Amino acid sequence: MTNLSDFTPNEMMTIAAARALSNDDVCFVGIGAPSAACNVARLTHAPDITLIYESGTIGTAPDVLPLSIGDGVLCETAVTTVSVPEMFRYWLQGGRISIGFLGAAQLDRFGNINTTVIGDYHKPQVRLPGGGGAPEIATSCQEVFITMKQATRGMVEKIDFYTSFGHGEGGNHRERLGITTKGPTLLITDLAIWKPDPETKEFTVISMHRGVTRDRIQDTCGWKVRFSERLEETPPPSELEITTLRELQARTELAHGGKKGN
Amino acid sequence: MAKFQSLKEAVTENLRDGDTVAFEGFTHLIPHAAAHEVIRQGRKDLTLIRMTPDIIYDQLIGMGLAKKVIFSYAGNPGVGLLRRMRDAIENNWPRAIETEEHSHAAMANAYEAGAAGLPCAVFRGYRGAGLKDVNPMIKSITCPFTGEELAAVPAHRPDVAFIHAQKANKRGDVLVEGIVGVQKEAVLASRRSVVTVEEIVEDFDDLHPNLCVLPHWTVTSIAHVPGGAHPSYTHGCYDRDNAAYLEWDKISADRDLFTAWMRENVLDAGPDVFAARVKGL
Numbered sequence: 001m002t003n004l005s006d007f008t009p010n011e012m013m014t015i016a017a018a019r020a021l022s023n024d025d026v027c028f029v030g031i032g033a034p035s036a037a038c039n040v041a042r043l044t045h046a047p048d049i050t051l052i053y054e055s056g057t058i059g060t061a062p063d064v065l066p067l068s069i070g071d072g073v074l075c076e077t078a079v080t081t082v083s084v085p086e087m088f089r090y091w092l093q094g095g096r097i098s099i100g101f102l103g104a105a106q107l108d109r110f111g112n113i114n115t116t117v118i119g120d121y122h123k124p125q126v127r128l129p130g131g132g133g134a135p136e137i138a139t140s141c142q143e144v145f146i147t148m149k150q151a152t153r154g155m156v157e158k159i160d161f162y163t164s165f166g167h168g169e170g171g172n173h174r175e176r177l178g179i180t181t182k183g184p185t186l187l188i189t190d191l192a193i194w195k196p197d198p199e200t201k202e203f204t205v206i207s208m209h210r211g212v213t214r215d216r217i218q219d220t221c222g223w224k225v226r227f228s229e230r231l232e233e234t235p236p237p238s239e240l241e242i243t244t245l246r247e248l249q250a251r252t253e254l255a256h257g258g259k260k261g262n
Numbered sequence: 263m264a265k266f267q268s269l270k271e272a273v274t275e276n277l278r279d280g281d282t283v284a285f286e287g288f289t290h291l292i293p294h295a296a297a298h299e300v301i302r303q304g305r306k307d308l309t310l311i312r313m314t315p316d317i318i319y320d321q322l323i324g325m326g327l328a329k330k331v332i333f334s335y336a337g338n339p340g341v342g343l344l345r346r347m348r349d350a351i352e353n354n355w356p357r358a359i360e361t362e363e364h365s366h367a368a369m370a371n372a373y374e375a376g377a378a379g380l381p382c383a384v385f386r387g388y389r390g391a392g393l394k395d396v397n398p399m400i401k402s403i404t405c406p407f408t409g410e411e412l413a414a415v416p417a418h419r420p421d422v423a424f425i426h427a428q429k430a431n432k433r434g435d436v437l438v439e440g441i442v443g444v445q446k447e448a449v450l451a452s453r454r455s456v457v458t459v460e461e462i463v464e465d466f467d468d469l470h471p472n473l474c475v476l477p478h479w480t481v482t483s484i485a486h487v488p489g490g491a492h493p494s495y496t497h498g499c500y501d502r503d504n505a506a507y508l509e510w511d512k513i514s515a516d517r518d519l520f521t522a523w524m525r526e527n528v529l530d531a532g533p534d535v536f537a538a539r540v541k542g543l
Contacts, residue, residue: 054366055288056442067504068339070289070339072290072441072501075290075440075497081442082442083442083446083447084443084444085373085444088367088370089367089370089371089374089385093385116363121392125352127347127348127351129335129336129337129343130333130363131335131391132334132366133365133367135365135367135391136365136366136387138390139390162390162392177390178389179389
């Protein structure tokens, strides 16, 4: 039997992210935690959600989590597989995607993301993989959800590089650049759920996961955290949610020989 | 007209020092055997184009063949970073490389523009993104009808494209199935193209009419290399060797280990070893 009281912060993060997705969404799934959340949503409350991976696979329903965005299981279970130029031109740029789901190496309070370099771009301390599809996912999807584990080196006052644009310096910065989509509307971490303030666009904690304190959220975040006046507790995982996630991960581990999928 | 050749001959005839070359395959159908043959022949000062450089460009860069890399995601998919490429960027080992970094959308559009014979690609991109401040090849253009400002990047026009595919028929038409990536665009954008295939069949008479087929007159050379995508995969033939991608993270972390691995598995090997590598996958 599943012991509901011993869920991990990571499991809570994935499940909270899954809950934010609905049956009608068309979701562009990024590498990492987003993939697990999207598939838990599909296997629980959102069976008809459309999951799209940037390899060109539209409407995928993998039994196990893929290790890369181009695994064969994505193509085998897809409604259709299109070329990569078509994916980015017709489907993403064409405005057909409701939610872009991104992870981040570095994130600031306005949802700007860095996955490119630590340090100076031309003389980097650490060269990270880079943006891939993210620069356009961040501006072409109707809205963006971000998921990441909290840590002061990840959630920083100032990111080293704007790989993808969130709310810039806050306020109406997107509008000023001619961007018509909403940008980051939700941040789900292993400790809390955050939403941008309607005016300033600064991420504000609206819900803390069970057992988490304000201090712990502040200690793992590099900027001064704002908490909503109506702070809630995130409902813990239901038996269906936790069982679905654990079974998905067990199948994935079996299929990939010990490596957890993305 | 497609010429059937050994991989060695195909590389010798089509790739020269200083060429701009694209090896494509989006996680799927990555032409590993072809990249290894290029490394054995030791071409110099190559400009490498590829959306996701991954293991093959880590190997080409680590062996010192690359002068410049044009890319959009320099990771080992599902595993982490590209350690040889990082070593070249951060420490100039074994030589300094230039980089030109784009987003996936820009790269895909640039291949498509190349295939379409256009000088540049126009798309809605890079808004608020830092790359346009560090890459002078990203510019903007104003729509003459609406006034909307759009991004523009130069078209990709490689000297040579290398791809791997499931099948060729005896005339030299090539079939690509599954995740088709940007291979068709890469071949049509390039002056010359080399395709490695799993199988050569009599004809394509029994195929569905809308499949991705490159007609024989768009392909320069075809080499029969079963398993030639390993450790990437070939849809319908063999699965991705995920363990090899994880192992690469360790091999590529150390210069000596990398050099020894490349000697044993690439320099002292040939295209014929690939068939055995995919047995059981």
